[in-house]
Amino acid sequence: MSPDEIRKSSRLILLCLAALALISMVAFMTLGAKGSWSFVLSFRGTRLAAMLIVAYAIAVSTVLFQTITGNRILTPALTGFDALYVLLQTSIVFLFGAATLTGLDPQLMFIAEVAIMVGFSLALYRLLFGSGRHNVHLVVLIGIVLGGLFRSMSGFLQRIISPDDFVVLQDRLFASFNVTDQTLVGVSALLIGLVTIAIWRMFSVFDVMMLGRDTAVALGVDHKAMTMRILVLISVLVSISTALVGPVTFFGLLVANLAYILMPAAKHRIMLPAAVLVAIICLVGGQTILERVFAFDTALSIIIEFAGGLFFIVFLLKGRVR
Amino acid sequence: MIGISGVSKSYGQTVVIDDVSLTLPKGGLTSIIGPNGAGKSTLMSMIARLLPIDRGTVMVDGLDVALTAGDALAKRLSILRQDNHLAARLTVSDLVSFGRYPYSKGRLTDEDRGHIERALTYLGLDELKHRFLDELSGGQRQRAFVAMVLAQDTDYMLFDEPLNNLDIRHAVAMMKLLRDAAKDLGKTVVVVLHDINFASCYSDHIVVMRRGRLFRQGVPEEIIREEILIETYETDFKVRDMDGNRIATFY
Numbered sequence: 001m002s003p004d005e006i007r008k009s010s011r012l013i014l015l016c017l018a019a020l021a022l023i024s025m026v027a028f029m030t031l032g033a034k035g036s037w038s039f040v041l042s043f044r045g046t047r048l049a050a051m052l053i054v055a056y057a058i059a060v061s062t063v064l065f066q067t068i069t070g071n072r073i074l075t076p077a078l079t080g081f082d083a084l085y086v087l088l089q090t091s092i093v094f095l096f097g098a099a100t101l102t103g104l105d106p107q108l109m110f111i112a113e114v115a116i117m118v119g120f121s122l123a124l125y126r127l128l129f130g131s132g133r134h135n136v137h138l139v140v141l142i143g144i145v146l147g148g149l150f151r152s153m154s155g156f157l158q159r160i161i162s163p164d165d166f167v168v169l170q171d172r173l174f175a176s177f178n179v180t181d182q183t184l185v186g187v188s189a190l191l192i193g194l195v196t197i198a199i200w201r202m203f204s205v206f207d208v209m210m211l212g213r214d215t216a217v218a219l220g221v222d223h224k225a226m227t228m229r230i231l232v233l234i235s236v237l238v239s240i241s242t243a244l245v246g247p248v249t250f251f252g253l254l255v256a257n258l259a260y261i262l263m264p265a266a267k268h269r270i271m272l273p274a275a276v277l278v279a280i281i282c283l284v285g286g287q288t289i290l291e292r293v294f295a296f297d298t299a300l301s302i303i304i305e306f307a308g309g310l311f312f313i314v315f316l317l318k319g320r321v322r
Numbered sequence: 323m324i325g326i327s328g329v330s331k332s333y334g335q336t337v338v339i340d341d342v343s344l345t346l347p348k349g350g351l352t353s354i355i356g357p358n359g360a361g362k363s364t365l366m367s368m369i370a371r372l373l374p375i376d377r378g379t380v381m382v383d384g385l386d387v388a389l390t391a392g393d394a395l396a397k398r399l400s401i402l403r404q405d406n407h408l409a410a411r412l413t414v415s416d417l418v419s420f421g422r423y424p425y426s427k428g429r430l431t432d433e434d435r436g437h438i439e440r441a442l443t444y445l446g447l448d449e450l451k452h453r454f455l456d457e458l459s460g461g462q463r464q465r466a467f468v469a470m471v472l473a474q475d476t477d478y479m480l481f482d483e484p485l486n487n488l489d490i491r492h493a494v495a496m497m498k499l500l501r502d503a504a505k506d507l508g509k510t511v512v513v514v515l516h517d518i519n520f521a522s523c524y525s526d527h528i529v530v531m532r533r534g535r536l537f538r539q540g541v542p543e544e545i546i547r548e549e550i551l552i553e554t555y556e557t558d559f560k561v562r563d564m565d566g567n568r569i570a571t572f573y
Binding site: 003005205264265 | 370371372391392393394395396397400401402403406407408409410411412413415416420421423424427428429452474
């Protein structure tokens, strides 16, 4: 396809996606609204904002993670973030009981969780990159091993806490988009804004990184520093999203690969917005269907993981979807 | 001029490059030949700062490659590695545009576009430039990558086995192109080759590596000789003069 055709068709697809995203947002805000509009709008507005933040964070972090690993079936979840989150929650319940977990100031909790998760990944990257070697696959591998460790520790603790505590904990461990705390959403939006400023002018560097280490170095990119920088950005994004709503594993894989299939060319300038829009459609549209069709009977993350799991299997069976 | 002095590289206990000192002259086409595991590709990767150097220095036009900023070096020296696998979906002209990244940082100027068009034409890719890389044959994709290196327009161009995946016609065309780039455009071209006869017919200078060391270097007439090739490859060789070229047979 010529550059003009690519530009035209990507613009068209982006417009369609934006329209769909807008429709799902409007549907989410208005469908089934009863009573005072000002209450409905502010109540649903906060939750919508939380979903937009999560959609953005997951989409951007997954696409960037796949760019630096050169692999389209990896997600940042592999580096042990969600396992660490689960371990944190489990440890609190184990040490102080479920009453403490539900009683904790959510803002304090949020900041502590983000700080611990970002701190953990910074320490991990520093350790790996400081030793002179730098190998993203080593980061992934160690992340998987640590994730396994965290999961086993959580599993052990979950088995020895009281069943009542466990029920409360289990509810926490499914991502839930019923966030109502405006301050949390505000803080997250601010942090996400900072990350966006950091990545705003880096689209063409991301494109070069996509060509792999050797080519990127040959084209004059400081590959090591850039990988480290992108990993830090990813860890901030994933931590915010996890602390806000809980772990969402397959979601990133789903939206990133949908974006790759939909868009004609792989430039980040169009791929990142496309992935974000797909994420908004899935999340907000999915939540609307969940609330209006299934009447809140289940958590959205269950549906996402189910659909994401199916998609993942189809993706693997078909090889590279083209 | 590329000055390599006292360069060594080892992985754990295994020494892969052992104290190599060598000067690659400016201009012309230099071939690096030698058996598998002789360290040809490793040496080339170290020259292009793709691999860290354990000991010794590599200077390109007086710049130490280990200390010079990556983007400054990218305007002087380019390299194409052997296997270039891409997960991303890119067109040929997209790929070639990346060659201009050291200059334009992603915002192409008219001058950049001129370089890209010339590189595409030079490699005979005009017809294919809007095709996606995953729709091309291995040889066509190889040529697209070479076009990217050409668009980078550096004085020094390094190619690690550029004839991989090419049929005879395209292999000959590729070697002619590299020789012409050296001759007409005044570039310094360094290639790692497996085909001794290509090295013999097209090189101005041949470097022979063996067991991680520099074994011999010189003009093709000095290198393509039975006793040297037999010692290098530990295989029987016959060398004949044909139409002014020295041709080695080993079948």
